[in-house]
Amino acid sequence: MSIVIFLDFVGVTLFAVTGALVASRKQLDIIGFIFLAMVTGTGGGTVRDLILGVPVFWVEQPLFILVCTVAAVLTFFIAHFLESRYLWLLWLDAVALAAYAVFGAYKGLLVTGSPVIAVVMGVLTGGLGGVFRDILASEPSVLMRKDIYLAAAMVGGLIYVGILGAGVDQFVAAGLGFILAFLTRSGALAYG
Amino acid sequence: MSIVIFLDFVGVTLFAVTGALVASRKQLDIIGFIFLAMVTGTGGGTVRDLILGVPVFWVEQPLFILVCTVAAVLTFFIAHFLESRYLWLLWLDAVALAAYAVFGAYKGLLVTGSPVIAVVMGVLTGGLGGVFRDILASEPSVLMRKDIYLAAAMVGGLIYVGILGAGVDQFVAAGLGFILAFLTRSGALAYG
Amino acid sequence: MSIVIFLDFVGVTLFAVTGALVASRKQLDIIGFIFLAMVTGTGGGTVRDLILGVPVFWVEQPLFILVCTVAAVLTFFIAHFLESRYLWLLWLDAVALAAYAVFGAYKGLLVTGSPVIAVVMGVLTGGLGGVFRDILASEPSVLMRKDIYLAAAMVGGLIYVGILGAGVDQFVAAGLGFILAFLTRSGALAYG
Numbered sequence: 001m002s003i004v005i006f007l008d009f010v011g012v013t014l015f016a017v018t019g020a021l022v023a024s025r026k027q028l029d030i031i032g033f034i035f036l037a038m039v040t041g042t043g044g045g046t047v048r049d050l051i052l053g054v055p056v057f058w059v060e061q062p063l064f065i066l067v068c069t070v071a072a073v074l075t076f077f078i079a080h081f082l083e084s085r086y087l088w089l090l091w092l093d094a095v096a097l098a099a100y101a102v103f104g105a106y107k108g109l110l111v112t113g114s115p116v117i118a119v120v121m122g123v124l125t126g127g128l129g130g131v132f133r134d135i136l137a138s139e140p141s142v143l144m145r146k147d148i149y150l151a152a153a154m155v156g157g158l159i160y161v162g163i164l165g166a167g168v169d170q171f172v173a174a175g176l177g178f179i180l181a182f183l184t185r186s187g188a189l190a191y192g
Numbered sequence: 193m194s195i196v197i198f199l200d201f202v203g204v205t206l207f208a209v210t211g212a213l214v215a216s217r218k219q220l221d222i223i224g225f226i227f228l229a230m231v232t233g234t235g236g237g238t239v240r241d242l243i244l245g246v247p248v249f250w251v252e253q254p255l256f257i258l259v260c261t262v263a264a265v266l267t268f269f270i271a272h273f274l275e276s277r278y279l280w281l282l283w284l285d286a287v288a289l290a291a292y293a294v295f296g297a298y299k300g301l302l303v304t305g306s307p308v309i310a311v312v313m314g315v316l317t318g319g320l321g322g323v324f325r326d327i328l329a330s331e332p333s334v335l336m337r338k339d340i341y342l343a344a345a346m347v348g349g350l351i352y353v354g355i356l357g358a359g360v361d362q363f364v365a366a367g368l369g370f371i372l373a374f375l376t377r378s379g380a381l382a383y384g
Numbered sequence: 385m386s387i388v389i390f391l392d393f394v395g396v397t398l399f400a401v402t403g404a405l406v407a408s409r410k411q412l413d414i415i416g417f418i419f420l421a422m423v424t425g426t427g428g429g430t431v432r433d434l435i436l437g438v439p440v441f442w443v444e445q446p447l448f449i450l451v452c453t454v455a456a457v458l459t460f461f462i463a464h465f466l467e468s469r470y471l472w473l474l475w476l477d478a479v480a481l482a483a484y485a486v487f488g489a490y491k492g493l494l495v496t497g498s499p500v501i502a503v504v505m506g507v508l509t510g511g512l513g514g515v516f517r518d519i520l521a522s523e524p525s526v527l528m529r530k531d532i533y534l535a536a537a538m539v540g541g542l543i544y545v546g547i548l549g550a551g552v553d554q555f556v557a558a559g560l561g562f563i564l565a566f567l568t569r570s571g572a573l574a575y576g
Contacts, residue, residue: 031343035315046243051430051440056243062308116446123419135327135519151415223535227507238435248435254500327519 003174004106009067011100014092015129016041016068020075021089022137030076037072038065039136044128048104048121052111090189093130097149098181101126101156102174115161122157123150126181148188156181195366196298201259203292206284207321208233208260212267213281214329222268229264230257231328236320240296240313244303282381285322289341290373293318293348294366307353314349315342318373340380348373387558388490393451395484398476399513400425400452404459405473406521414460421456422449423520428512432488432505436495474573477514481533482565485510485540486558499545506541507534510565532572540565 019040023033042058042065049056058064082088104125108118127150160177164170211232215225234250234257241248250256274280296317300310319342352369356362403424407417426442426449433440442448466472488509492502511534544561548554 029340029343031340031346035319035342038312050242050434051443053439053443055245059243059245059304059309062306065308065312112443114446116449117443120422120449127419131520136323148413148415150419151413154415221532221535223532223538227511227534230504242434247437251435251437251496251501254498257500257504328515 003171004103007099007103007106007174007178011096011103011126012041012045012064013067013071014096015044015100015133016071017075018089018093018096018130019133020072021079021085021092022133022139023072024075024079025085025089026137030073033072033076034069036133036136037075038068040129040133041068041071042129043132044100044104044125044130047128048107048125051124052108052121054111094152094182094185094189097126097130097153097185098156098178100129101153101181102160102177104153105157105160105177106174109161109164115165118161119154119157122160123153126150126153126156149185152181152185152188155184195363196295199291199295199298199366199370203288203295203318204233204237204256205259205263206288207236207292207325208263209267210281210285210288210322211325212264213271213277213284214325214331215264216267216271217277217281218329222265225264225268226261228325228328229267230260232321232325233260233263234321235324236292236296236317236322239320240299240317243316244300244313246303286344286374286377286381289318289322289345289377290348290370292321293345293373294352294369296345297349297352297369298366301353301356307357310353311346311349314352315345318342318345318348340377344373344377344380347376387555388487391483391487391490391558391562395480395487395510396425396429396448397451397455398480399428399484399517400455401459402473402477402480402514403517404456405463405469405476406517406523407456408459408463409469409473410521414457417456417460418453420517420520421459422452424513424517425452425455426513427516428484428488428509428514431512432491432509435508436492436505438495478536478566478569478573481510481514481537481569482540482562484513485537485565486544486561488537489541489544489561490554490558493545493548499549502545503538503541506544507537510534510537510540532569536565536569536572539568 016037019036019038020033022040023036026032028036045057079085101122105118105122107125108121109115112118130149156177159180160173163173163176208229211228211230212225214232215228218224220228237249271277293314297310297314299317300313301307304310322341348369351372352365355365355368400421403420403422404417406424407420410416412420429441463469485506489502489506491509492505493499496502514533540561543564544557547557547560
């Protein structure tokens with residue numbers, strides 16, 4: 001399995017878990033968990049694919065729907081054992097954001113060949129799932145609360161595209177993009 | 193006229209009326225009525241068609257725009273004679289949800305052949321119009337108020353796909369899907 | 385440069401500036417400025433292109449991304465010198481709305497040939513950028529505050545399509561559409 005496929009699964013799965021954690025904080029029933037997990041897990045990638053004009057990933061691979069559903073159901077049973085659902089939400093969201101921003105940049109570059117579009121797609125893919133989650137849950141959108149959020153996604157895309165453009169291989173570019181995006185977001189969480 | 197075409201018109205028309213009823217509750221002018229009717233009537237189906245990668249239904253059939261406009265204008269003149277706009281809103285929304293969820297599942301199955309995608313499309317088609325309506329009207333999204341909402345759409349899609357998969361004909365599958373989705377939602381309204 | 389290309393740039397650029405002005409009112413950092421400028425500047429046109437089934441304009445022409453970014457950065461440095469950011473926001477938004485509604489109607493007509501779809505696309509193109517901006521900034525959507533907003537976009541599209549249909553040339557049709565849409569919105573602002 002290549003690193004980008006891995007980052008794709010990490011992004012979708014962990015975003016789905018954050019959606020389910022919000023459902024838990026809002027005391028929704030299990031269908032609410034599944035719906036918020038699905039929208040958060042697939043939202044950013046869906047808009048990315050629509051804008052790129054390629055088939056939407058989860059229509060081609062319904063496996064992703066199963067992944068989000070399982071993530072929602074497991075979270076439904078586990079969430080109330082967690083000490084701080086909000087802290088889990090923030091940190092899992094940070095990992096998901098970093099992973100999915102790099103994957104978005106990868107797919108944007110693959111489809112259009114333009115580094116500029118690639119970075120924008122990284123920000124959209126990484127950022128929109130969380131934005132949709134917050135709008136649906138009637139919370140102030142993630143953008144308003146902590147805008148270093150989108151900056152971290154941009155860092156991931158820029159590092160990935162930059163290193164790849166310098167001729168370094170996919171694994172290193174994606175790995176470094178992920179790590180630096182995560183560190184950017186972590187820094188904001190830890191010292192923000 | 194086949195039953196699915198009928199459910200499509202019922203879904204679009206009644207959702208449009210619920211959008212106009214919200215416009216009435218918010219005391220908007222007639223353009224506000226038309227806009228909310230259009231977004232609510234066509235929103236779920238538009239996202240469904242975009243995700244399925246097929247032409248958007250009302251671009252192919254501008255008749256649907258006329259339908260939403262007429263529904264909005266009639267509601268504009270009638271709404272203030274109604275005793276409880278909110279009750280009308282809830283019950284018309286329940287019929288629209290049931291009808292449009294089954295139609296969404298039908299179209300999802302037709303385009304992708306996947307029962308899983310069909311059920312997801314039923315939920316999206318049935319549920320998103322109401323979600324858009326509430327977000328635009330700055331009300332807490334329907335999801336947060338009563339999540340049995342989406343469960344009812346899921347019931348409609350599951351019953352339709354299941355019965356059809358068992359070899360029963362379209363009319364019975366769609367009819368039963370509609371009735372059971374409506375009963376699920378009605379139960380929540382009556383005893384919720 | 386044809387008048388419609390000019391209206392396209394005016395619409396995207398000024399909407400981007402209004403997004404950045406909202407970012408300024410919300411005291412976001414520069415990434416927040418860029419993000420809100422991008423969503424407001426490209427949002428309406430993106431939905432228009434998706435629904436029309438044509439390539440999204442800024443994926444084909446990444447220049448528009450640069451335009452929105454420059455608009456955001458300039459606004460970032462200039463906004464705090466303005467006496468009333470809110471008045472600037474309202475009036476620039478009025479010009480953008482009028483310009484972009486006519487361009488949306490032009491593109492809708494070009495792609496589908498249907499005057500009805502053209503007018504709807506004018507309203508969507510002109511109106512959705514502002515709606516997205518307000519939802520993301522957690523403000524009551526523009527629709528709820530002043531619904532003459534969408535009526536002005538509709539006026540622009542109707543005039544453009546009507547005059548063009550009467551056999552008058554593009555420049556006059558687009559120019560009059562723009563002017564009358566702007567006057568409609570201005571009237572609402574000045575006397576509303």
